[in-house]
Amino acid sequence: xxxxxxxELDSTEREVEAGEAxxxxxxxxxxxxxxxxxxxxxxxxxxxxxxxxxxxxxxxFPPGRAEVPALLILMVIxxxxxxxxxxxxxxxxRIFSRLFMIGLALAVAVYVITLFTFHFWF
Amino acid sequence: MSAEVTDTVATPGTSVAASTTGAAAGAHxxxxxxxxxxxxxxxxxxxxxxxxGGLVSSYLLLRRNVGDGPxxxxxxxxxxxxxxxxxxxxxxxTMVLALSAIQRGDLRANRVWxxxxxxxxxxxxxxxxxxxxAFYRExxxxxxSVFSSAFYTLTGFHGVHxxxxxxxxxxxxxxxxxxxxGQERSEAVEIVGLYWHFVDIVWIIIxxxxxxxx
Numbered sequence: 001x002x003x004x005x006x007x008e009l010d011s012t013e014r015e016v017e018a019g020e021a022x023x024x025x026x027x028x029x030x031x032x033x034x035x036x037x038x039x040x041x042x043x044x045x046x047x048x049x050x051x052x053x054x055x056x057x058x059x060x061f062p063p064g065r066a067e068v069p070a071l072l073i074l075m076v077i078x079x080x081x082x083x084x085x086x087x088x089x090x091x092x093x094r095i096f097s098r099l100f101m102i103g104l105a106l107a108v109a110v111y112v113i114t115l116f117t118f119h120f121w122f
Numbered sequence: 123m124s125a126e127v128t129d130t131v132a133t134p135g136t137s138v139a140a141s142t143t144g145a146a147a148g149a150h151x152x153x154x155x156x157x158x159x160x161x162x163x164x165x166x167x168x169x170x171x172x173x174x175g176g177l178v179s180s181y182l183l184l185r186r187n188v189g190d191g192p193x194x195x196x197x198x199x200x201x202x203x204x205x206x207x208x209x210x211x212x213x214x215x216t217m218v219l220a221l222s223a224i225q226r227g228d229l230r231a232n233r234v235w236x237x238x239x240x241x242x243x244x245x246x247x248x249x250x251x252x253x254x255x256a257f258y259r260e261x262x263x264x265x266x267s268v269f270s271s272a273f274y275t276l277t278g279f280h281g282v283h284x285x286x287x288x289x290x291x292x293x294x295x296x297x298x299x300x301x302x303x304g305q306e307r308s309e310a311v312e313i314v315g316l317y318w319h320f321v322d323i324v325w326i327i328i329x330x331x332x333x334x335x336x
Contacts, residue, residue, distance in 0.1 A: 045215035059334045075330040086218045087319045096164045103168020107175030
């Protein structure tokens with residue numbers, strides 16, 4: 001029992017040393033690095049606002065066939081910025097990222113297949 | 123680091139240590155070294171991706187079936203929805219500022235930012251209610267067409283999520299006013315924040331796919 005725990009602990013330790021499970025956040029909770037200063041969050045919010053304004057501009061002044069890809073790219077950038085900065089995945093343990101990405105990837109895979117099944121794309 | 127970690131498994135039968143550094147001494151011990159509550163929230167959010175993925179893909183499949191009712195671009199008010207989207211984006215900023223405040227021990231600023239987030243969220247929900255009412259008056263009821271059912275179900279589910287988030291935010295404010303939400307419990311704010319930001323990213327997707335893409 002103790003040996004098994006020691007093995008598990010060795011694995012945890014290796015993960016920590018490899019940057020997999022960061023130490024603590026401000027409150028001393030495990031699994032989080034120190035977070036950026038407030039001005040960084042304000043900056044991220046401003047960028048998100050600008051990206052939203054670009055999206056709306058693209059809606060009113062569509063650049064032909066590039067409209068849909070451009071909107072999708074902007075959507076992904078906004079999604080990524082909120083997840084990385086506001087949800088702190090950039091600073092937190094990679095285990096959290098993996099758990100979320102598993103759900104996201106599963107959802108995308110399942111529903112893209114569904115859309116193919118119903119001939120959505122053609 | 124090795125010595126710090128090894129110390130924590132001195133007693134056989136106990137769980138493997140959560141703390142990986144001395145700084146985490148006050149934290150709960152878990153077998154992963156991570157907060158169980160936070161881990162649970164991330165797993166929940168991963169499962170929510172499947173829920174909203176299903177609703178979004180259903181909408182994509184059904185949006186052309188407008189029947190005799192108005193179609194998406196006959197009724198959407200893009201300037202109004204754009205303002206709502208901006209409001210929700212800014213609520214994510216105030217949420218993360220609330221977390222930052224409690225993590226540095228500024229409880230008053232924490233309450234102010236939590237209230238601001240709840241207010242912005244309420245503004246968004248009020249906008250959604252107004253939008254639904256306007257659509258209904260223009261002849262788009264829930265059962266008018268397959269498109270309308272898919273649209274109301276998707277955006278309605280999101281609105282319910284925002285409403286639940288507002289209730290959680292106000293609960294945090296009440297806890298804080300009663301002195302039960304100090305710096306040492308900042309993780310509660312972080313977990314509610316994760317939920318709130320998730321609701322925001324879902325709207326980022328809905329706004330683009332439902333409203334903007336022709």
